[in-house]
Amino acid sequence: MSIKKLIEVALPLDKINEACAREKSIRHGHPSTLHLWWARRPLAAARAVIWASLVDDPSSHPELFPTEEAQHAERERLFGILEKLVVWENSNNQDVLKAAKEEILKYNHGEFPTLLDPFAGGGAIPLEAQRLGLKAIAHDLNPVAVMINKAMIEIPPRFAGKAPVNPEARAALLDTEWSGAKGLAEDVRYYGEWMKQKAYEKIGYLYPKVQLPPEEGGGEATVIAWIWARTVKCPNPACGCEMPLASSFVLSKKKGKEAWVEPIPDGDKVKFKVRQGKCPKEFESYNVGRAAVFKCPVCGEITKDEYVKAKGMAHEIGNQLMAIVAQRKHERIYLSPTEQQACAANINPPEDYPSAPMPDNPRWFSPPAFGMTDYCNLFTAVYSF
Ligand SMILES: C[S@@+](CC[C@H](N)C(=O)[O-])C[C@H]1O[C@@H](n2cnc3c(N)ncnc32)[C@H](O)[C@@H]1O
Ligand SMILES: [Zn+2]
Known part of the structure; x- marks a missing residue:
């Protein structure tokens, strides 16, 4: 009789889907915050699939479960283990993992098999294989994916249980117990901060702080983004303003924190003023249909795709700062452009730019x-x- 694995017969899909959906809103401590990866699979799904591929379905063992009832009862018991296993909070719960690992050993001659993921991407599958006790081998064509897998799967076990090596931790925390990746995490924190400082010393002057207006409490804030628009001369000869090629003037749709940028005619130019509150409908989306079809906010003229492309080929596309995004404690604030911030981009290109x-x-x-x-x-x- 051929052996059927649990995954080939039945899975508690509702519970797995629920855990996958919940995982999307978890940021703190989730590997997805290590580095962005496209098509990253939820950990809960990877964990469930690996486990259910290694555990036999009870119908494969009539000697142990001779009746349908007995098989059903055993399947329910396995579902119980799986349903606990997929819950995010149980990711490091040793009791839950032990129960899951015991089932794997039971059906694999008392040994953990090796898992090879040739298309590992963000590493969900090898990470979960490792969590379930398997030896995991990850591979990918893309060097970024390889780096993510190294950082997540290869390096932490190498330093498991080891004390950090940075001088601060060595001096201060001699009697701390460094279980798991705690020591490594301490070093990553320390040397990450060191690298940040060094980078700041070298290039920090290129990123001037922004002055907050009195209505925002005054003082200075760190800029986290500059929002620029490319510009072309409006094709309407009666207008001819330098029009922004912006597809929308909405800055934030977050409830209670809505902000938008108003394009204000100013001679043959457009000035930008950041406004708090909901963006009026007329400014929500200015992009009319296809990619390079825009509406002039001064005269309403619509640019043609060919017109913008011709301007580009003639090297007559300009750019203009539309808004500044700054960080204040844990919130983002949107500010109108200033001469000082726009000029911060006027630097000589580095000698070795790609x-x-x-x-x-x-x-x-x-x-x-x-x-x-x-x-x-x-x-x-x-x-x-
Ligand atoms: C859908 S993603 C895998 C996602 C992964 N399971 C996760 O959860 O993050 C597919 C991966 O296959 C890789 N890939 C595509 N063609 C490949 C090839 N010929 N050899 C190795 N990797 C390849 C891509 O770089 C990509 O990372
Ligand atoms: Zn115009």
């Missing part, structure tokens, strides 16, 4: 059609091609 021609297949690479034929044209300081 420069290479961009492929010109318009199905995948649109910038060349707008005259941006080199990768470096995508970056502010070397944008003026």
